[in-house]
Amino acid sequence: MTDRNFTMFDTAIGHCGIVWGERGINAVQLPMSNEDRTRTRIRQRYGEITETAPPADVQGAIEG
Numbered sequence: 412m413t414d415r416n417f418t419m420f421d422t423a424i425g426h427c428g429i430v431w432g433e434r435g436i437n438a439v440q441l442p443m444s445n446e447d448r449t450r451t452r453i454r455q456r457y458g459e460i461t462e463t464a465p466p467a468d469v470q471g472a473i474e475g
Contacts, residue, residue, distance in 0.1 A: 415437060416430070416460065416462070417431070418463065425449075426445075426449050428449050428452075430460070431465070431466075436469060
């Protein structure tokens with residue numbers, strides 16, 4: 412298990428990513444040229460990180 416998790420979500424400007432850990436949201440990744448590049452950028456930045464469904468508080472932030 413890693414200390415951080417992330418999920419991808421769709422926006423009007425493309426696929427974004429959000430990273431969270433036990434202390435809350437750590438980062439939001441704006442879209443790259445496509446979803447795979449955005450996902451790769453998150454993994455480059457955070458190393459061993461798990462893509463998973465967000466908890467309720469993070470989902471609330473995504474939904475605004």
